Amino acid sequence: MKREEAIDVLEHIAALYPKVEMSRKKAKVLLPALMEMEYAGVMTKLRKFTTKYPYPPTIAEIAAYPKMPNEHLENIKKWQEEANKVSEQTKQQFRMQLEKLIIQKVNHENYKL
Template structure:
């Protein structure tokens, strides 16, 4: 989220909940916290909070973080795309099969 969006969220809380005063100290403390969050998710959570709660929200109550891409899943998809473009040769398949069999024999002997 951008600084202006974070300020907008805090201003909205201040206007909807008049007892929650937006001070310079709160602004300095909360804008960096909000910048790490997803603007639309926080806004949705704030609207839900406003509709159901009479008191100003805490940051954890309205927090919404961007979804992080699972690096492992992305790598697997990348490998799969690459394998479709350049499938292994019969010789490469044979080498891989031999290595897997060797690995499995080694694993069985460890038990």
């Protein structure tokens, strides 16, 4: 979120909970943490929080971080697309070579015993 939005969150907290002292020092500490979050999500959580609890929320209780892309899932999708481009003949040859390698490995391990 932007700095102005983070300030707005703190102003909402101060308005909803008048007993909360919102000093410059406190705001200076909280702003960087809020700026890493998503404004709409934080405001939604703040709204829900105020309907349940009479005390002010901690930043952790109203935290809402932007969704990050799942790199592993993206890699798997990319690999599946690449695998779909490989011909069946090439896949069959690979399977045969893999089977031979497995048999060799098993026979080699049995020989050691």
